[in-house]
Amino acid sequence: MVNVESYQLFLDFELPNYTGSVKIEYSDCDEKLALDCEGLEIHFVKPSVSWIMENQKLVLHGVESKGTLEIGFSGKVAKDALVGIYTAFYENGSIVTTQFEPIYARRLFPCIDHPAYKAKFKLVVSVNEALKVISNMPCSVEKSGNKLVYTFEETPPMSTYLLYLGIGDFTELESGTKPKLILACVKGRESKTNYPLKTGVSVLEFFECYFGIPYPLPKLHFVAVPGTAAGGMENWGAITFGEVYLLADENSPVEQKINCVYIIAHEVAHQWFGDLVTMKWWDDLWLNESFATLMGFKAMQALKPEWEPFSVFVQEEMKFGLLEDSLSTTHPIQAKVNEAHEIEGIFDAISYSKGASVLRMLEAYLGEDAFRRGVNLYLRTHAYSNAEGKHFWGALSQVTSSDVGSLAEEWISKAGYPVLLIEVQANKMKIRQERFSLATSPSETWKVPLTMEVNSKTKSVLLRKEEEVLEFEDEISSFKLNLNRTGFYRVYYSSLDKLSELNAIEKAALLTITSTLRFLAEFRFLSIWMWQGVTLTKKSFYLF
Ligand SMILES: [Zn+2]
Numbered sequence: 356m357v358n359v360e361s362y363q364l365f366l367d368f369e370l371p372n373y374t375g376s377v378k379i380e381y382s383d384c385d386e387k388l389a390l391d392c393e394g395l396e397i398h399f400v401k402p403s404v405s406w407i408m409e410n411q412k413l414v415l416h417g418v419e420s421k422g423t424l425e426i427g428f429s430g431k432v433a434k435d436a437l438v439g440i441y442t443a444f445y446e447n448g449s450i451v452t453t454q455f456e457p458i459y460a461r462r463l464f465p466c467i468d469h470p471a472y473k474a475k476f477k478l479v480v481s482v483n484e485a486l487k488v489i490s491n492m493p494c495s496v497e498k499s500g501n502k503l504v505y506t507f508e509e510t511p512p513m514s515t516y517l518l519y520l521g522i523g524d525f526t527e528l529e530s531g532t533k534p535k536l537i538l539a540c541v542k543g544r545e546s547k548t549n550y551p552l553k554t555g556v557s558v559l560e561f562f563e564c565y566f567g568i569p570y571p572l573p574k575l576h577f578v579a580v581p582g583t584a585a586g587g588m589e590n591w592g593a594i595t596f597g598e599v600y601l602l603a604d605e606n607s608p609v610e611q612k613i614n615c616v617y618i619i620a621h622e623v624a625h626q627w628f629g630d631l632v633t634m635k636w637w638d639d640l641w642l643n644e645s646f647a648t649l650m651g652f653k654a655m656q657a658l659k660p661e662w663e664p665f666s667v668f669v670q671e672e673m674k675f676g677l678l679e680d681s682l683s684t685t686h687p688i689q690a691k692v693n694e695a696h697e698i699e700g701i702f703d704a705i706s707y708s709k710g711a712s713v714l715r716m717l718e719a720y721l722g723e724d725a726f727r728r729g730v731n732l733y734l735r736t737h738a739y740s741n742a743e744g745k746h747f748w749g750a751l752s753q754v755t756s757s758d759v760g761s762l763a764e765e766w767i768s769k770a771g772y773p774v775l776l777i778e779v780q781a782n783k784m785k786i787r788q789e790r791f792s793l794a795t796s797p798s799e800t801w802k803v804p805l806t807m808e809v810n811s812k813t814k815s816v817l818l819r820k821e822e823e824v825l826e827f828e829d830e831i832s833s834f835k836l837n838l839n840r841t842g843f844y845r846v847y848y849s850s851l852d853k854l855s856e857l858n859a860i861e862k863a864a865l866l867t868i869t870s871t872l873r874f875l876a877e878f879r880f881l882s883i884w885m886w887q888g889v890t891l892t893k894k895s896f897y898l899f
Contacts, residue, residue, distance in 0.1 A: 357384040357467070361475040361509070364464055367502075368482045368522065370451065371432040371442065374398075377464045382421035389414045390426075391461035391468035394439075398427035413465045426465050437585060439463065440520065445541050445581035450523030452580050452595060454588055457637060458695045460515035469695075471635045471741045473512040480505045482522055489521040489539055491592040493574050510591070511571065512739045514633045519590035521578050530556050534570045540579035540598065547602035551577060554616050554658070558623045561654045566627045567731045568738075575626070577601060577619070587618045589625030589647075596622070613655070613662060620658075621651035632734050635741040637692040641702050641767075642744050645710030648672065649718070666863040668715070669840045674864065676708030677845065680772055683794035688713070688767040712843040713766045719841035720762075720804035720815060721755050728754045762817075765802055766843070773801050774845040775818075777836065779853060784809070784825045784834070786818060791845050806838040808855055813838065840864040 363378040381388070392413040400406050401424070404417045418424065433441040438454045439462030453463065461468040480488045481504045488494070488505040491513075497504045523541065528548050530536035536559065538552045555577055563569055572592040579598035587596045596618060603615040624647045634643050652672075655664040679685060688710050690701045718726040729751035737746060744767075748760035766772075774791035777784065790799045803818040810832055816825065835855040836846045840863070848854060 357388060358382045359467055359472055359474040361477065362464070362466060363477045363479075365479045366464075366481070366520075368451075368480070370483075370522075371434065372429065373432070374427075374429040375464060376425055376427045377466070378423055378425045379466075380423045384418055384420050386418065387414065387416055388418045388424075390465040391458070392428075392465040393459075393461045395428045395430045395462070395465065397465070398429065399425075400427075401425040411461070428465060430463065433462075437583060443580050443582050447542065448524065450521065450525070450541060450581070452521045452523075452578065453519055453590075454585070454595070455518055455590075456516040456588060457640075457698055458516075460518055463518075463520070466515050468515045470514040470516060470633050470637070473514055473633070473739070473741065475509050475512055476518055477509040478505075478507040478520070480507075480520065480522070485524060486522050487525045487527070487539075489519070489525065489576055489578060489593055491517070491519055491590065492572065508573070513591050513630065514741075517589070517591040517630055517633075519578075519593035519595070521576075521593065521595075525578075528552060532556050534559060534572070535574040536577070537574060538577045538579065540602065541581050544579060544581075544598065544602055547604050547607075548579075550603045550605060550607070550612070551601050551615055551619060554619050555623070557658050558616075558620050558654050561620075561657050562623055562627065562650070565650075565653070565727060565730075566734055567727075568627060568631070568734055570626065571631050571738075572626075575623075587622040589622045589629055591626060591630040594622045594626075609662070613659075613664075613667065616655050616659060617651045617664075620654035621647045624650035624654070627734055628730070631739065632737040633741050635743050637695055637698045638690070639744045640692075640698055641688050641690075641706040641710045642747065644702070644707050645714050648707060648711040649714045663859055665839065666860050668711075669860055669863040672708045673712045673840065673843065676705060676712050676843070677772070677791075679705040680709055680770065681791050681793045685770045687770045709772075709843065710767070713763070716766075716804055716841050716843050717751070717759065717763060719806060719839070720817075721751060721757070721759065725755045726751065729759075762802055762804070769799065769801070771799065772844050773799075773803060774847055775803070775805070775836065776847045776849070778849060779831050779834065782827045782830050784827070784831060785822065786825065787822045788818065788844075789821070801844070803844060804842065805836060806841060807834060807836045808838060809834045811855075835861070837861075 360380040366373050366375040390413045393411045404415050406415045432451050433439055439459040440453045442449045443452050458468055460466055478490050481502050482488055484501055484503055490507045491510050492508040494505045494507040525539040526542055526545055528538045530552055536555045538548045559570055576593040578595045579601045580595050581598050583597045585597045586600055600614050600618045603611050628646050629643045652664045652668045688706050692698055692701055732754055733747050733750035748763050751759040771790050771792055773788040776787045788800055800821045805818050806815045809827055833853050833855045839860045
């Protein structure tokens, strides 16, 4: 497999057009080298070798096994796209920005556009005098005729989809803290920049502490992109946000502030999990996104506990995942991605909602501290490199001396989830599990990490069988299962007599008979929804 050491990229903009050259330092190459390249015009290849454009690839023949190739090309900034290098318009003008995940870096320059081909990037960008340029690293600026030339420091090894380039008449505000945080927005938006900037500083502090690894780059930009409904993109050192999500102030409605804090935390978490350590291939995109989703809520819990973020998580992520995963249209989280362009269709909201919930369940089962130590081990072991899901489970297994891999595997490779039917008598608790499905589905069992509180004492067990009986020393006088709703399963209590008091997070997950009936009626499954021995009646029951 060819190894790309670095890309030295020179781009000269005469908007909307640009001409460029890229010097690619490589080794371990066969006689043939295929570079991803879309919508670009190739002008030259040095040293001179034969080349041809074939299926959006620039195929070079007769290349040396190692050395440096230089390719001259030109391209155009798109006006009607939200990917690749494109124009984002606002009321007083426009900016140029990029979105390269998953397969659009090839629209800026010829490269091996694959997450596992990490390389160092050195950018030099020439633009008209009035414009500022933002990229992943800090830069120096020089005047050359009527142009400004921005020379950026070389990046550490990183994936092509994390490269960023922004050009525009930006206003930039700095945090004055370390690592340096800079918010860039278009003119006229300044009044709503303090809140996200302050939030960014706290979030960076939180993650440096949580991951136990300093923020890896010399600076971080938050770029507020106008005129887009897109959320955020974790380009390393230069995160882009749809400005409607990022910009807020103290007087903004609380929902807007929640969105702002959450999206900042999610994207900043990726600076470590995703950017410093990157998935080898898009098969693990669900893990990348699910992890950042969980971390987004975790940081929010630390910063804004009064918002009860995990009640929001249960209401918005988990409830949605539980519903979608009970329909006939559900599918396992894990999927095989053959071509990068498939990922948008393969991983949907269920992969991410359920994925984040399954990670949260594992964290609760292993313990927050053990989980964090596993994350730290994983990041340290694979820093500036790539890894797969199995490496993440491996790191968690190593710090906990338990087989996290087989537990995780079961939850990501099987569609659906169980409902636990509970019966309590004297000092015994009988737990029977079956698949919770609003469609007909085969009976199945899961390894269920079950948390519980019995007679005011907490306990966790791993259920393995369809039916298990747990025995306690004393008669059970009060109990509840699935504490803080960390488990991705439902619990059915046939009687509520001995149920302990629920906290806010637990209440957020409650489906009472009224909402259950409404929920089932909406999905027209009422007539077929029946568990073995538990027919839905108007008798009072609760489902959690
Ligand atoms: Zn993300």
